[in-house]
Structures are given as structure tokens and as C-alpha cells.
Amino acid sequence: MGVTHLSTKTSRGTPSPKTKKTFYITTPIYYPSDKLHIGHAYTTVAADAIARYKRFKGFDVRFLTGTDEHGQKIERRAKEAGKTPQQFVDEIVAGIKDLWSLLRISYDDFIRTTERRHIEVVQDVFEKILKKGDIYKSEYEGWYCVPCETFWLERQLEDGKCPNPDCRRPVELVREESYFFKLSKYQDKLIRYIEENPDFIKPASRRNEMLNFCKSGLEDLCVSRTTFNWGIPVPGDPKHVVYVWFDALTNYISALGYGRDGEEFRKYWPADLHLVGKEIMRFHTIIWPIILMALDLPLPKQVFGHGWLVLEGGKMSKSKGNVIDPVVLVDKYGVDAVRYFLLREVPFGSDGYYSEEALKGRINSDLANDLGNLLHRSLGLVERYWDGRVPTPQAGDTSMADYAREVVKKYEEAMDGFLLSDALTTVFSLVTRCNKYLDEEAPWAKMPRGEEAAASTVLYNVLESVRIVAGLLVPFLVETPEAIWTQLGIDESPRGKRWEEVVAWGGLKPSTRTRKAGPLFPRIEIRTQDAHPSTEGGAGEAGSELIDIERFKELDLRVAKVTAAEAVSGSKKLLKLQLDVGDGIGQRQVVAGIAKHYKPEDLVGKYVVLVANLKPAVLKGIRSEGMILAASHGEDCLRLLTVDGEIPPGSGIS
RNA sequence: GGCGGCGUAGCUCAGCUGGUCAGAGCAUGCGGUUCAUACCCGCAGUGUCACUGGUUCGAAUCCAGUCGCCGCUACCA
Numbered sequence: 001m002g003v004t005h006l007s008t009k010t011s012r013g014t015p016s017p018k019t020k021k022t023f024y025i026t027t028p029i030y031y032p033s034d035k036l037h038i039g040h041a042y043t044t045v046a047a048d049a050i051a052r053y054k055r056f057k058g059f060d061v062r063f064l065t066g067t068d069e070h071g072q073k074i075e076r077r078a079k080e081a082g083k084t085p086q087q088f089v090d091e092i093v094a095g096i097k098d099l100w101s102l103l104r105i106s107y108d109d110f111i112r113t114t115e116r117r118h119i120e121v122v123q124d125v126f127e128k129i130l131k132k133g134d135i136y137k138s139e140y141e142g143w144y145c146v147p148c149e150t151f152w153l154e155r156q157l158e159d160g161k162c163p164n165p166d167c168r169r170p171v172e173l174v175r176e177e178s179y180f181f182k183l184s185k186y187q188d189k190l191i192r193y194i195e196e197n198p199d200f201i202k203p204a205s206r207r208n209e210m211l212n213f214c215k216s217g218l219e220d221l222c223v224s225r226t227t228f229n230w231g232i233p234v235p236g237d238p239k240h241v242v243y244v245w246f247d248a249l250t251n252y253i254s255a256l257g258y259g260r261d262g263e264e265f266r267k268y269w270p271a272d273l274h275l276v277g278k279e280i281m282r283f284h285t286i287i288w289p290i291i292l293m294a295l296d297l298p299l300p301k302q303v304f305g306h307g308w309l310v311l312e313g314g315k316m317s318k319s320k321g322n323v324i325d326p327v328v329l330v331d332k333y334g335v336d337a338v339r340y341f342l343l344r345e346v347p348f349g350s351d352g353y354y355s356e357e358a359l360k361g362r363i364n365s366d367l368a369n370d371l372g373n374l375l376h377r378s379l380g381l382v383e384r385y386w387d388g389r390v391p392t393p394q395a396g397d398t399s400m401a402d403y404a405r406e407v408v409k410k411y412e413e414a415m416d417g418f419l420l421s422d423a424l425t426t427v428f429s430l431v432t433r434c435n436k437y438l439d440e441e442a443p444w445a446k447m448p449r450g451e452e453a454a455a456s457t458v459l460y461n462v463l464e465s466v467r468i469v470a471g472l473l474v475p476f477l478v479e480t481p482e483a484i485w486t487q488l489g490i491d492e493s494p495r496g497k498r499w500e501e502v503v504a505w506g507g508l509k510p511s512t513r514t515r516k517a518g519p520l521f522p523r524i525e526i527r528t529q530d531a532h533p534s535t536e537g538g539a540g541e542a543g544s545e546l547i548d549i550e551r552f553k554e555l556d557l558r559v560a561k562v563t564a565a566e567a568v569s570g571s572k573k574l575l576k577l578q579l580d581v582g583d584g585i586g587q588r589q590v591v592a593g594i595a596k597h598y599k600p601e602d603l604v605g606k607y608v609v610l611v612a613n614l615k616p617a618v619l620k621g622i623r624s625e626g627m628i629l630a631a632s633h634g635e636d637c638l639r640l641l642t643v644d645g646e647i648p649p650g651s652g653i654s
Numbered sequence: 655g656g657c658g659g660c661g662u663a664g665c666u667c668a669g670c671u672g673g674u675c676a677g678a679g680c681a682u683g684c685g686g687u688u689c690a691u692a693c694c695c696g697c698a699g700u701g702u703c704a705c706u707g708g709u710u711c712g713a714a715u716c717c718a719g720u721c722g723c724c725g726c727u728a729c730c731a
Contacts, residue, residue, distance in 0.1 A: 031731050071731065140729095151729095183728095205659070209726045212657060222729055244731065282728070345666095353666075365680070368691060377690035384689075425679090439687075439695045519691050 023059040024268040025051050028276050029066040029111065029251050032092035033077050036099060038324040038354065039277070042309050042342045046420060047275045048105045049343055052475035053415050055106075056499050062268045064255050065100070066111035067093050068248040070241070075230035085230045086114065102330055103339065104478040111255040113232075113247055121254035122247055123235045125295060126223075130235075134185060134294045140178035140222050143171040151227065179224040179240065186290040187218045193289065199302055201285050202418075206278060206305045210285045221287065249288045253297070271300040273418070278305040304418055307351035309342070324354065336477040337363045337521065340424070343476055347421040360524045370431045371469070372520035375484060378438065378462045379516035385447045390463055390489065391456035392510035400461035401505045403433050404468050408503045411472055420476070427472045434462050463488060464508045470494055471502035480520060489514040557653035559643055560588065560610040560628070565600035575600060577628070579610060582650015588612070590626050594640070609641040609653060 027047045030040055044065060051063035069089040078088035093112060100107065111118060129135045142151040145162040152162065152171060161168050191214050194200055194207065201207035224240035225231065231241030252274065256265040276284050284303045292299055311324070329338050341359045344366070346352030382388060407430045414423035443455035470484035471494045482493045489512040494502050501507065560579035575595045579588045588610065609629040629641040 033731080068731075073731070205725080208658065212726070213728080216657090216727075219728075243729075245729080248731085278725085280731085282726090283731095286728085347667085350667095358666095361680070364691095369693060373691055373693050375690095377693080379690095381689050435694055436696095438689080442687085442689085444689045521691085523691055523693090 020058065020060040022062065022268050022272075023051075023054040024062045024256075024271040025054070025064070025273045025275065026252050026271055027065040028274075028280060029068040029113065029248055030096065031071070031073075032067045032069055032089045032096060033073050035092070035325065036096055038326050038329070038342075039309055041099070041103060041326040041338075042346065043275060043277060043306065044100065044105055045103055045339050045342050046306060048103075048107075049339075049420055049475045050273065050275070050415075050418055051106055056474055056502075058499065060267075061108070062256075062264075063107045064109045064111060064252070065105070065107045066109075066251055066255070067096060067113065068244070068251070069093070069112055069114045070231040070247055071244050072225075072228040072230070075228050078230075089114065099326060102327060102335065104335060109255050111251050113251060117257070117260075118251060118254040119232050121258050121260070122232050122242055122250045124259050125250055125253075125291070126242055126246070127235045129181070129291070129294045130179070132294060134182045135179050135223060136182070137177060138180050139175045140180075141173065141175050144174040145169065145171045176226055178222050178226075179234065180220040181223045181246070181287075181290075181294075183218040183221050183287070183290055186293050187214060189293060190214055190218075190286065190289055193299065194285070200299070201281070202302060202304045206281050206285075210281060213282065214286065218286070245283050245287055246291070249283065249291060252288075252300075270298040272302065274300050274303045275418075276303060276305055278307060281305040307346055309346060309354040310351045311354055329359070333359065333363060333524070334479075334521075336480045337367060339477060340367060343420045344424045345421070347419075363521060364523050366428055367521040368519065368523045370428060370435065374431055374434055374438075374462075375466055375487060376516070376519055378434075378459060378466065379487060379514050381443060381459060382463070382514050383516055385443070385455070386459070388514050388516070390508055390510050390512040390514060391459045393457040393460035394453045397457050397461065400433070400437060400465050404430060404465050404505060408468070408472070415475075423472075424476060427469055430465055430469055430472075434465050438462055460508070460510065463514075464505065467508050468503055468505070471497075474502075483517075483520060487515050487517050488512070557629075558582070558610045558612045559647055559649055559651040559653065560608055561649040562603045562606045562608060565603040575603070577603065579608070579626075579628075580649045581610060581612065582648055588626055590628055592628050592630075594628075594630060598640070606640065607643045607647070607649070609643075 025047055027044050030036060047063065047065070051061050055061045067089070069085075074085050074089060078085040081088055083091075089112075097110065100110075113119075113122075126135065140151075144151055151174075162171050191211065194211055194214070198204075198207070201210055221243075223243040223246045224234055225243060226240055229241065231244070232247055234240040234242055252271060253265065253269060256268055257263070258265045258269070274284055274288075281303065284305075289299045326338065337359070341362045344362060345354070345358065382390065407426050410426045411423050414420075414426060438458070441454075441458040443458045446452070446455035446458070466484060467488055467490070470481040470488075474481045474494050482495065485492070485494055488508065490508070558581050560581045563578045563580050565575055565577045575592050575598065577590045577592055579590060581588050590610065611627045611629065630639060
């Protein structure tokens with residue numbers, strides 16, 4: 001493609017086309033023992049946005065992700081599934097790649113630690129360091145649990161026994177030969193490096209932690225295992241396999257062909273950014289740099305430890321059943337809504353809260369109300385008053401142009417520090433400014449007064465701002481920017497165009513025929529679920545809306561037997577009930593607002609109707625796990641629903 | 655236990671080296687508008703800036719202590 005015009009203004013950090021600077025960014029390689037969840041998606045989407053931004057800015061980007069496929073856990077999971085480890089991981093990796101394609105992750109390379117290209121480099125690296133003397137053979141002493149086939153550290157034991165809750169059997173002290181890596185030798189060098197390079201570890205709080213850890217003294221690291229086979233054999237000593245982190249971390253250079261053809265390695269190493277979750281900072285800022293030091297290789301320029309998406313109910317875990325599957329979210333809300341939420345909600349290095357309500361809130365308030373509606377209303381005006389053509393601005397009002405320029409500047413600052421959430425906040429401040437500007441200038445009022453020139457300027461300024469907004473969203477969203485440009489009547493896509501051209505004011509040509517379409521982001525109706533678990537509230541608006549059977553089925557109604565009841569102190573209305581809901585559900589505690597109508601002792605033994613899948617609530621400090629149903633008529637009349645005869649507690653109601 | 659951090663409007667949080675620092679967004683209420691996806695715009699809040707002392711002319715901002723919460727404290731990825 002012929003680049004004909006010279007860049008008029010070279011933004012900071014933007015290389016000219018001739019001397020294209022490189023940018024190498026990595027995600028962690030994920031462990032394919034299970035499907036990935038929203039947390040993995042978060043890391044990868046963030047890396048993707050950074051990679052897209054850097055490409056936008058003209059960098060020669062290399063974006064690497066992959067999978068870390070060895071280790072005991074995989075070996076076990078495969079066995080349980082009756083598969084070979086390789087078969088097992090192949091299937092999961094296929095699913096991971098599908099997820100990345102669903103989320104439109106623009107990785108340049110996907111490395112798997114079971115690939116030959118990786119195995120060879122790991123063995124090469126191991127051998128080099130061994131020869132150098134920084135890996136040495138010694139004895140590993142540990143407590144071994146024979147039934148569990150697992151080594152434990154002294155401090156992991158519980159009462160000197162196996163800490164596995166299903167085991168708790170005595171362990172035996174075992175010595176075995178192992179390879180050790182001399183972390184201790186490089187301790188001071190690493191400390192100095194971290195101290196002299198304040199940007200090496202981000203954010204600063206993590207940097208301090210890591211520095212602290214180093215200063216407390218590094219022990220040599222055991223880098224081989226003999227207790228399982230699913231790993232890379234130690235060269236020349238195949239009863240050992242290479243320790244997981246030594247294997248995994250090496251992916252960052254094996255993917256570049258370190259020690260082989262070498263060209264890509266020379267081009268892209270050292271990495272500009274390893275983006276990782278805060279939980280694996282230590283491996284990336286201590287073990288990995290020391291491996292590189294032992295190889296006499298330069299260290300990555302930055303390791304950024306991002307925070308987690310925290311769920312309301314605590315950390316995501318399979319046992320809690322609260323694992324959020326990104327595929328489900330994308331199917332439900334669309335890829336751009338999910339990407340937007342992930343990148344907007346979690347600021348800098350801190351944690352962010354995930355809930356579906358928060359996700360819907362973001363979609364509605366930012367994407368639908370502010371951005372989508374802005375485009376919709378301004379194109380509506382263009383259709384009504386300008387016959388669907390971009391109006392011609394008059395000189396004079398530069399307020400929006402000035403504001404947009406300011407936004408672009410702040411956006412660049414945020415992005416250059418990888419502050420994705422801040423960058424998005426800035427972009428949306430321009431959207432908000434546009435909405436306000438439209439209201440202030442009210443072009444729909446100017447037109448009837450014959451102030452067409454002024455109104456044209458206003459509309460142009462808004463449309464042009466929206467054009468730039470779409471451009472700034474290119475790294476974050478994968479469909480919306482082009483959708484906006486299309487509606488603005490621009491035939492090109494903002495993606496792949498040069499940054500300077502996209503963000504320069506005045507790109508939108510007057511007279512362009514616009515193509516207004518449906519809402520960019522439809523509002524999501526948030527069903528207001530009354531979490532009040534008492535029986536108050538009565539009938540509500542009867543007959544206001546018809547529902548289908550599926551909607552009704554969402555309720556889990558059960559017969560429950562009242563086993564105990566007592567008044568709630570400090571409340572005239574509330575009773576605390578213990579319910580027997582059968583074998584399936586068991587005991588439930590419910591707080592019900594029926595004290596004015598029932599005495600506790602009259603309730604015990606009654607069969608009532610429980611909404612079993614209502615979100616738990618806390619009333620007067622007492623947890624209520626559902627609600628029981630009652631009919632009421634005015635203030636004074638309330639009767640509990642019950643069943644017409646004997647039926648086992650827990651029986652379903654339909 | 656050791657080191658570090660946090661505790662500011664209902665919610666999520668900004669507030670760097672002390673003097674418009676008492677703020678933003680969301681939620682709430684009221685008003686405006688009706689070009690628009692019940693949208694947008696404006697106004698209004700309430701806050702003992704965890705608690706107790708201290709330094710200072712003056713502290714959310716510095717110091718000490720108390721209470722509460724969180725992170726790190728290595729061989730599980």
C-alpha cells in the first residue's frame with residue numbers, strides 16, 4: 001500500500017513507517033485443565049486491546065498467547081477422563097481457541113508447550129544453564145504421601161499428616177535427587193535491577209511486594225520432578241521432567257524461536273509487556289528474570305499485574321458453581337458489550353466487581369443511552385433537516401474540536417500507560433460532551449428560526465466527534481467502530497487506517513450521505529426483582545402483562561413444612577421460620593412479615609409454599625433464604641398459602 | 655507473627671509532596687427538553703473524610719495509638 005502523505009504531526013511514540021518499532025506483548029499461557037472463565041477472558045481481552053492500540057499507532061506488533069499443557073494435574077485429569085494427556089489437552093485447547101475467536105482476540109501466535117518448537121527450546125535452555133553451573137543436581141527432601149502420590153512441604157502438613165482432606169494419612173520423609181536452579185546467585189542483581197527500573201514491575205504496590213520477597217532471601221528453586229511423567233524430559237536424564245514454571249515461562253522466547261533461526265527473536269525480544277494476573281507476579285518478576293539473566297538475555301521491559309474480576313459471592317470456583325462462562329455472556333449480550341465491560345469496569349491494577357447487573361448497567365448507561373442514542377438522535381436530525389447529508393460547518397465554533405483534541409491527548413496518555421479503563425472513561429467524556437452540546441445548541445430549535453448555518457455547524461461538530469469516538473474505540477470494540485462509520489456514511493473502516501488520520505479533526509466530509517440504522521446497542525430491560533422475602537406486597541398490578549410458561553417456570557416453588565418459628569426482636573412484623581424442604585433442599589431459614597397475623601406456635605407443623613430460588617436477603621440482621629407465599633387483602637387480612645392435604649416437604653409446585 | 659496497603663456521599667471510588675479537598679460516576683429526588691433507544695440536559699442533596707489523641711495559624715491530607723478489612727510472606731498451576 002502506497003503511503004503518499006507524510007505524517008503531519010507525529011504523536012509521541014509513533015514511529016514513522018520506515019523505522020517501524022516493534023511491540024511484543026504476551027498473556028500468560030493458560031492451563032487447560034478446564035474450560036476458561038471470565039477471568040482468563042479479561043486478561044486476554046486486555047492484552048488484545050493493547051495490541052490493537054499499538055498496531056493502530058503503527059507498531060510492528062507481536063501478540064502471543066497459548067497454553068501450558070504439562071503437569072501432574074493434567075495427567076490426572078486425563079486419566080480420569082480415560083484419555084491420553086495429549087488427547088485431553090487437544091480438546092480443551094480447541095475450545096480455548098474457539099473462545100478467543102469468539103472474543104476476536106487478534107493474537108499473532110498461539111504457543112502450546114507440547115509443541116516440538118517449545119520442547120526443544122526448553123531443553124536447550126535447561127542444558128545451557130546446567131552447563132553454566134546455575135542448575136545443579138542435589139537432593140530434594142520432602143514429605144511424601146504415598147496414596148496421594150504427592151510431595152508436601154513441612155509447613156503444608158497438618159498435624160504432621162497429609163493435608164489432603166480426603167486423606168489425612170501419615171506422610172513419609174523422602175529424599176530424591178533433583179535439579180536446583182541458583183536463584184540465590186542472582187538475588188542481588190535482581191534487586192538492583194528492580195530498583196533501577198521503576199517501570200519493570202507495575203503497579204507499584206506489586207513491585208514493593210516483589211522487592212520485599214527478594215530481600216527476604218531467595219532459596220534455590222527445585223526445577224525438576226520425578227513424580228510424574230507428563231512433562232518435558234530433562235536432557236540426558238529422562239527420569240526427570242522439567243519443573244512447570246521453568247517449562248511455562250520459557251514460552252515467551254520459544255515462541256520467537258530462541259536459539260534456532262533467531263530472526264524473530266532478535267526482532268522482538270525483549271518483550272515490551274508481559275500482562276499477567278496478580279497471582280502469578282512472583283514467577284514473572286523473579287524466576288523468569290533470573291532465568292533470563294542466567295541466559296545472558298535482556299529482561300522484559302514491563303510485567304504488569306492486573307487485578308481480578310471479583311464476584312459478589314467471592315472468588316470464582318467450580319465448587320461454588322459460580323464460574324462465569326464468557327461464551328454465555330457473549331451469546332447473550334454480544335462481543336462488544338462484553339469486551340467493553342471487561343475493559344471499562346476494572347481500573348488499573350485493582351480488582352473490579354463482576355455481576356450481571358453491573359454488566360447490564362454498563363451496557364445501558366454507556367453504550368445504549370450515551371453512545372448509541374447520541375448517534376441515533378444526531379442522524380435523526382440530519383435526516384429530518386438536512387435530507388440525510390452531513391451538513392457543512394461554518395468557521396467559528398471550535399469548542400468541540402478543542403475538546404476532542406484534548407480527549408485524544410488524554411487517551412494517548414492513558415493508553416501508553418496501559419490504563420485501559422481510564423482511556424475509555426476519557427472517550428465517553430467526549431460522548432457526554434456531545435449530548436450536552438446538542439442540548440445547549442438545540443439545532444432542532446435553530447432550524448425553524450432560520451438559523452441554518454449555526455445549526456449545521458452544531459450537527460457537523462457532533463457527527464465529527466462521533467466519528468473520532470469510533471476511531472478511539474477501535475482497540476476496544478471489534479464491531480461498533482465500523483458500524484458507527486457506516487451509519488455516518490463513511491465507506492472505509494476505521495480499522496487499519498492510520499491513527500493520525502483517524503483522530504484528526506475534520507475527517508468527515510460534508511454532504512456525505514448518512515445511513516441511519518437501528519440502535520447500536522438496544523437497551524437491556526432490567527427486570528426488577530423484589531428481593532423482599534416477606535409476604536408483603538400483595539397482588540401488585542394484576543393483569544398488567546402476560547407472561548409465558550417459561551417465565552413462570554423460573555420460579556422454584558416448593559412445599560415446605562414449618563419446623564420452628566420465633567419472633568424477630570425489634571420488629572413487629574417479622575417472624576423467623578425454619579423450614580423443612582425435603583431431602584433435595586434440606587433446611588431453610590426464612591424471615592417473613594406475618595407476625596401481625598400468625599403466632600409462632602401456630603405455624604409449626606404447617607405446610608407452606610416457599611419460593612426456593614429467591615436471592616437470599618438479610619432482614620434485621622437475619623439471613624432469609626427465600627420467601628413464603630400468602631394472600632393479603634388490605635392491611636388487616638393475610639392468609640398463608642398451604643396445601644390441601646399431606647404431601648412430602650420439598651414437593652414441587654406447578 | 656513480619657512487611658505493605660486500605661477504611662471519604664446508598665454503591666464504586668478520585669483526592670500527589672497539608673490551606674476552594676469535601677469531589678466524580680452510578681443509584682435517588684425534583685426541574686427542563688421531547689431531535690432521540692422511558693433518552694438527553696440541569697439542579698439537589700445527605701457525608702463527624704473509621705475511631706482517639708498529637709503536630710500546625712490551618713489536616714481527609716503529616717505523626718502516634720485503637721478497631722475493622724485486604725495484599726505479600728516460594729516450589730499448585
